[in-house]
Amino acid sequence: MTVLWLVILGLAMGLVFGIALEKGRVFEPGVMIGQFQLRSWIMLKMFLTAIATGLVVLAVLNGSGLAPLHPKGTEYLNNLIGGLIFGAGIAIAGACPGTVLAQIGAGYKDSWFILAGAIFGAMAYGYAEPVLGPALSGGPGKLTIAEMTGLPYWALALILAAVIAGGLVFLERWRPWRDDLGTDYTGVPTGSSAHHPSGLAHPAE
Amino acid sequence: MLSLTDKAWSPYAAGVVIGLLQIPAFLLADTALGASSSFVSVAGYVASVFDPAVRDMDYFAKYMTSTKYAWQSALVVGIALGALISTRLAKTRRPRMSPLWRAALPVSGFGGRAAMAFAGGFVMLFGARMAGGCTSGHGISGVGQLAVGSILTIVAMFVGGIAVAMMYRKV
Numbered sequence: 001m002t003v004l005w006l007v008i009l010g011l012a013m014g015l016v017f018g019i020a021l022e023k024g025r026v027f028e029p030g031v032m033i034g035q036f037q038l039r040s041w042i043m044l045k046m047f048l049t050a051i052a053t054g055l056v057v058l059a060v061l062n063g064s065g066l067a068p069l070h071p072k073g074t075e076y077l078n079n080l081i082g083g084l085i086f087g088a089g090i091a092i093a094g095a096c097p098g099t100v101l102a103q104i105g106a107g108y109k110d111s112w113f114i115l116a117g118a119i120f121g122a123m124a125y126g127y128a129e130p131v132l133g134p135a136l137s138g139g140p141g142k143l144t145i146a147e148m149t150g151l152p153y154w155a156l157a158l159i160l161a162a163v164i165a166g167g168l169v170f171l172e173r174w175r176p177w178r179d180d181l182g183t184d185y186t187g188v189p190t191g192s193s194a195h196h197p198s199g200l201a202h203p204a205e
Numbered sequence: 206m207l208s209l210t211d212k213a214w215s216p217y218a219a220g221v222v223i224g225l226l227q228i229p230a231f232l233l234a235d236t237a238l239g240a241s242s243s244f245v246s247v248a249g250y251v252a253s254v255f256d257p258a259v260r261d262m263d264y265f266a267k268y269m270t271s272t273k274y275a276w277q278s279a280l281v282v283g284i285a286l287g288a289l290i291s292t293r294l295a296k297t298r299r300p301r302m303s304p305l306w307r308a309a310l311p312v313s314g315f316g317g318r319a320a321m322a323f324a325g326g327f328v329m330l331f332g333a334r335m336a337g338g339c340t341s342g343h344g345i346s347g348v349g350q351l352a353v354g355s356i357l358t359i360v361a362m363f364v365g366g367i368a369v370a371m372m373y374r375k376v
Contacts (some may be wrong), residue, residue, distance in 0.1 A: 006276040009233055013226055014283015017238075021284065022291035023211060024219025029303040036363075036370030046216035046223075047344060053224020054238075054349035058231070067231040072337050072347050074354030082336025083343075083358035087365025089329025091373075093322055094303065096340040097333055098240040100326065101281050105288030107299035110306075113319040117326025122241075123248035124327070125334035129264040132335065145351040156351060168217070177216050183304070185212055185297060192308045192376040 018102050027102035029094030030187025031180070036091050040180040040187055041171060048164050055161040063154030074143045077136040093117070209294045223345065230346075234276050237350070239342030241333040242268055243278040309373040336361075 021027045026046045034040025061067040090096050093114045095103055100118060103111035125132070146153040182188045207214055223238075230238050249265035259265045268274050292299070306312045312321065333339040336358045338347060344362075347355020 003272050003275050006234065006272050007279040009229065010276040010279025011283040011286070013229055013234075014280040014285075015287040015290070016283075017223060017226060017280065018284035018287020018289075019209065019291040020214075020219040020222040020287075022288040023207075023214035023295075024216050024223075025213050026216065026219070027288065028305075030305040030376070033305055033309060033370050033373065034376070036366040037373065037375055038367070039375065042216045046220040047340070049217045049220025050223040050345045051349050053221045054227045054345055057224060057227045058349055061228070061231055067235075069350050070231075070235075070237045070346075071350045071352035072343065072354055074352065074357070075337070076354075076357065079336050079354045079357040080361045082332050082334070083361025084365035085332030086329060086336055086339065086358070087332070087362035087367075088369045089325055089327070089332050089365075090340075090362070091325075091366045091369035093325025093329050094305065095326070095329070096240075097244060097330060098281065098284055098339065098341050101240075101285040102288035105285035105290075106292045106297070107289075108302055110302040110315065110318050110322045113322035114326035114329075117323035117328075118244050118330040119248050119251060119326075121327035121330030122244035122334055123252050125331045126245055126248055126252070126259070126262065126265050129334075130262070133264070136335070139354065143353045145353065145356075148353070153351065157349075160351070172217075181213055186304055188303070188305050188308055188376055192304075 017098070018105055021099055021102040022106055025181065025185055025187060027095070027099040027106065028182075028185070028187040029103075029108075030182055032096070032099070032187075033091060033094055034180065034182075034187050036087075039189075040182075041175050042177055042180045042187065045168060045171060045177060048168060052161040052164040052168075055157040055164075059154040059157035059161070062157075063152070069144070069153065071142050071144050073139070073141045075137050075139040075141075077138065078133070079139075081136065089121075209291065210296075212295045212297055224349075227346070227349070234273070236273050236276070237342065237346035238280075239277060239338060239346060240281055240284075241330060241339035241342060242274055243281050244330050245334060246274040246278055305376060308376040332365075 035043035245268040
């Protein structure tokens with residue numbers, strides 16, 4: 001495959017990805033932080049729907065022998081410590097590595113600073129990796145639940161997709177997604193101090 | 206029906222669209238959806254301007270030579286373009302920064318938020334690379350492949366995110 005073809009394919013897939021992130025509102029800091037504050041549920045709904053859809057897609061593609069899986073390796077300390085730092089970073093930035101680009105496209109100017117910080121964060125890890133990587137390595141390597149249980153991937157994938165779908169039905173009945181859109185689709189609830197001219201957190205401009 | 210001029214789609218519709226992107230990812234690009242690796246590619250090229258030795262470092266070299274990361278870098282650029290087009294078609298206008306920040310934090314001006322954004326971006330990508338992936342690679346793709354390390358990473362991600370966000374003012 002030529003690089004040009006891969007770039008065109010990546011751009012086309014990214015366009016669809018970006019439209020879905022913008023329409024789904026999950027790129028909004030108000031939605032992401034709202035999920036971490038357990039007041040908004042749009043992010044979890046979209047994340048679990050994407051996973052469940054992917055499970056069905058991969059159950060078909062892998063089960064029929066059309067595509068091999070590409071699971072990442074398991075290294076306990078790297079995964080757990082890195083995951084904690086990553087989550088804290090999302091809460092400080094208000095974005096993850098994919099949604100920061102959607103924020104830039106949608107017009108948030110502070111997201112350019114997230115992008116710059118992210119590039120330097122990747123650079124810092126790259127320089128630290130020769131020491132940090134081996135120090136925190138250790139684990140079973142590429143390991144999936146399917147391999148652990150000895151059950152076929154496609155069967156487990158379809159079961160988990162069904163469980164997620166069922167859970168989402170209950171989540172939606174408990175908390176309809178429209179309730180979390182917020183003022184002007186920012187994911188920030190109407191009536192929060194952000195929208196009160198006299199609010200403590202709203203300085204004179 | 207979903208329309209590009211809609212201000213919002215349900216998270217279920219948007220999630221299905223993203224999940225379906227695994228079809229071209231696995232069949233045409235021979236990889237899974239991901240985003241954070243491309244930051245290492247860009248970081249490698251930026252660093253190589255000042256420090257040509259990075260090309261000889263295994264970690265950077267991997268992300269600067271494989272065509273997989275050309276695909277992923279194009280993907281993240283496409284995300285920005287897609288969001289731009291979607292915003293324009295929906296006639297949704299965003300302020301310079303989300304109103305969330307003034308509601309949740311004692312951040313008043315753009316400068317303070319910009320500094321916080323830079324620091325947050327740095328921590329976020331450092332953590333993602335330590336874990337070996339992000340919300341897309343470990344989350345959507347890794348959990349979808351039932352990878353043990355990905356499930357651990359995403360649980361830790363939510364714990365870390367909730368721990369920090371709970372310190373903010375609840376909006």
